[in-house]
Amino acid sequence: MFPTPLHLTSRPTRWLYRAGLPLALLAWLLPIIAVAFTSVRGLGDLSAGNYWGLPSEWRIIENYSSVFQNTPLATYILNSFLVTIPTVIGSLTLACMAGFALGVYRFKLNLFVFFLFVGGNFVPFQILMVPVRDLNLRLGLYDTITGLALFHIAFQSGFCTFFMRNFIRELPRELIEAARVEGATEFQIFFKIVLPLVRPAVAALSVLVFTFIWNDYFWATVLIQGNHAMPVTGGLKSLNGMWVAQWHLVSAGSIVAAMPPVLIFFLMQKHFIAGLTFGATKG
Amino acid sequence: MNQASVSPQAVQADPGWWSRHQIAIVPWLFLTPAMIMFGLYVIAPIFESIALSFYDWDGLGVAKYIGLDNYRELMTDEDFHLALKNNVIWFFGFLLAIPMGLGLALLLNQEVFGIRLAKSLFFFPFVISQVVIGLVFSWFYDPTNGLLLHVMAFFGLDPIAILSDPDLVTYGIVVAGLYPQTAYCMILYLTGLNNLRPDLIEAARLEGAKGWTMLFKIVLPQLRPATFIAVVVTIVGSLRSFDMISIMTQGGPYGQSRVLAYYMYEKALSEYGYRMGYGTAIATVLFLLMLVYIALVLYRVYQQEQEAD
Numbered sequence: 001m002f003p004t005p006l007h008l009t010s011r012p013t014r015w016l017y018r019a020g021l022p023l024a025l026l027a028w029l030l031p032i033i034a035v036a037f038t039s040v041r042g043l044g045d046l047s048a049g050n051y052w053g054l055p056s057e058w059r060i061i062e063n064y065s066s067v068f069q070n071t072p073l074a075t076y077i078l079n080s081f082l083v084t085i086p087t088v089i090g091s092l093t094l095a096c097m098a099g100f101a102l103g104v105y106r107f108k109l110n111l112f113v114f115f116l117f118v119g120g121n122f123v124p125f126q127i128l129m130v131p132v133r134d135l136n137l138r139l140g141l142y143d144t145i146t147g148l149a150l151f152h153i154a155f156q157s158g159f160c161t162f163f164m165r166n167f168i169r170e171l172p173r174e175l176i177e178a179a180r181v182e183g184a185t186e187f188q189i190f191f192k193i194v195l196p197l198v199r200p201a202v203a204a205l206s207v208l209v210f211t212f213i214w215n216d217y218f219w220a221t222v223l224i225q226g227n228h229a230m231p232v233t234g235g236l237k238s239l240n241g242m243w244v245a246q247w248h249l250v251s252a253g254s255i256v257a258a259m260p261p262v263l264i265f266f267l268m269q270k271h272f273i274a275g276l277t278f279g280a281t282k283g
Numbered sequence: 284m285n286q287a288s289v290s291p292q293a294v295q296a297d298p299g300w301w302s303r304h305q306i307a308i309v310p311w312l313f314l315t316p317a318m319i320m321f322g323l324y325v326i327a328p329i330f331e332s333i334a335l336s337f338y339d340w341d342g343l344g345v346a347k348y349i350g351l352d353n354y355r356e357l358m359t360d361e362d363f364h365l366a367l368k369n370n371v372i373w374f375f376g377f378l379l380a381i382p383m384g385l386g387l388a389l390l391l392n393q394e395v396f397g398i399r400l401a402k403s404l405f406f407f408p409f410v411i412s413q414v415v416i417g418l419v420f421s422w423f424y425d426p427t428n429g430l431l432l433h434v435m436a437f438f439g440l441d442p443i444a445i446l447s448d449p450d451l452v453t454y455g456i457v458v459a460g461l462y463p464q465t466a467y468c469m470i471l472y473l474t475g476l477n478n479l480r481p482d483l484i485e486a487a488r489l490e491g492a493k494g495w496t497m498l499f500k501i502v503l504p505q506l507r508p509a510t511f512i513a514v515v516v517t518i519v520g521s522l523r524s525f526d527m528i529s530i531m532t533q534g535g536p537y538g539q540s541r542v543l544a545y546y547m548y549e550k551a552l553s554e555y556g557y558r559m560g561y562g563t564a565i566a567t568v569l570f571l572l573m574l575v576y577i578a579l580v581l582y583r584v585y586q587q588e589q590e591a592d
Contacts, residue, residue: 002476002484002502004493006393018395025401031419031462032407034430038422049428098317101310111588113314115581120325122519122577126547126566130335130559131328134342154324157317169591186309215412217526222552233414237530240418247422254415265410269403276467277474280509 039063039251046247059248067252071242072227076235077256083149083231084213088206090153091160095205096198098157099164100190104176114165121158125218128155133222143225151223152213160205163278167201168194204275207268211261232257329570336564342557353564362538363565366546369453370522370572373542376457377464377521381513384468385506389498391469392476402473409466417530420459421446446532449539456527456540464520468513475509476502511583518576522569543569 006014026033034052041050042057050056067073102114132151133142141147171194179189220234227235236257240250265272336353340346357363391402408416423430426444435442445455479502487501503510525544528534534541534549541549543565551562 001392001481002479002497003389003392006395017393021395021398021401024390025404028405029407030430031416031423032411034422035415035419051422051425051428052430052433094317094320097313101313105306105310107307107310110310111585113318115584116326117317117321118584119577119581120321120329122515122573122580123325123329124522124544124566124569124573125525126544127332127563127570128325128328129332129548129566130342130551130563131331132324135324135328150320151324154320157321158325161317161321186305190313211410215414217412217414217529221529222548233412236412236414236418240530250418254418258411258415261410261412262407265406266403273406273470273474277471277509277512280471280474280512281478 035251035254038248039255041248041251043248051247063248063252064256067249067256071239071249071253072230072235073232073239073253073256075227076230076232079145079229079235080214080231080233080257080260082145083152084210086149087152087156087213088209090149091156091209092202092205094153094157095160095164096195096202097190098161099168099198100194102161102165103168103171104189104194114162117158117161117165121155121162129222136223142223143229145229148219148223148229148231151219152216156209156213160209163205163275164198164201166279167198171197200271200274203268203271204278207264207272208275210264211272214261332563332570333567335560336567338560340557340559342551342559346560349560353561356561357564357568362541362546363543365538366541366543366565367568369540369542372453373457373460373521373524374518376454377460377517377524378514380461380464380468380517381510383461383465384470384513385472387465387469388472388476392473402470406466406470408463409470411463413460413463413526414530416459416462417527420455420462420527421531424455446540447536449536452532452536452540456524456531459531460520460524460527464517467516471509471513472506475506479505515576515580519573522573522576543572 006017037055038046038051040058040060040063041055042059045051045056098117102110136142136144136147136151139147141150175193175197176189179193184192214231215233216231217233217237220231221237224230224234227238230238232253236250236253239253335346337348337350338346339349339352387405391398391405422428424445426432426442426447431445432442443451445451483501483505484497487497492501523544524542525548528540528542528545529548532540534545538546547562547565547569550558550565
């Protein structure tokens, strides 16, 4: 293990570490703690310039209910779910199928198609912006949740296919060969053998795609205009513009907006990190 | 079996056709949906953008072919040069996330009470939307009551309004961007550290290697896969920087914090009229820059494929 495990070090080092860790954590999370505190402050704190100390009053219910009552936050959150959930389902469905095709079969263009998905995944969004916006306009899907979700499904299917194909390639090939010998059709191999085995990859990708799409801001601003379809990231931005001096409300909105990915991260931490660090351990 | 449900005549008419060809056809059946979607929304738009960069188009009327005029204009466009320069600052500034992430990972790679929770909490900034991080950092820099102001006053320094200072604004935003990116690199390295080969570490330790020597000679070479991913995601992240700029400064003051990604957006969809052709020319430049890294990644993937076969 590297660095040297703590129990092999001297006593002062150990104490220093144990005392220093919470302090370092506190300093690291200060920006997030500040938002959390500000979200419960009263106007008194804000006008007195107390942004970084403890709140002098805890207006949890007042602030949070006010942000829901006086702003379209609930609509924004609902829109985010309406974009995110179909994206997760759609991109994973496409990726399971494409990953199966690329991971199991050897054919001439296999590597070429795979490279299209991998390479496309890294392009700057701006090179897609004008044509995608135009495409959605022509399809009558500009400024709609469907239009935004369709783009996300397509784009995320690149990363998901990359991941899924590599995952499927690691599966023992004997399973597939044996099934073929026993007369299974290729569809049966997909549904009965491969799909049950890729469950960990599906879990990892679901939480990742959920977080990526929930936090997407660029496409929300490019493909959506009105509040009726605006996800929470774009919504927060307009809330911030609306009330320059109402930071406590913007903070409360931020905390609400951050909740779903945070909860998913804590509940499915193992899958989340497995997905994010896929490939970080082997050359 | 599935075949049992197919009508007997069909099977009789061509008993072996499907079973002979299904291995060649099935992969394309499975690929088609993803290829249509990815082709329509990702691959085709790349070429459409490049083509559009030779036109003058306001997004509504008829596009007019103007050859290389957009690119000629870029050559003399001061704002474009500034955005490009800011991209360079982002690029090098963002790379700091890698050593910082490694440092954090080394710090947290211990087994003490509560370390699992500590690791998750250190990772937190990555999970939260950049919009939220951008908002907090703009308060942090706020010239009337920001924390930075208090800290500087504490040390007897004159306060600086970072986000309205043309020379400092980009650095200020890069620092905000580093916050989640460092967390990402940290998690990559923590995973890498978890998979170090204990025999190599112990052998080196017996030979007397420790500290920096151990880190550079024994540990880092084993962390190369993690480093590769960290470099790729950090570079891609630095060229994609948009959210933070849009939230914190909207490119200001006077366009001093724009990068190519933001400048393109502004030109193509600005309030002062849409210049789609010019915007796509900027995007094409950005794309060509990114293409270097895409090629690097694909080459690496290709090598792995060769080794795997």
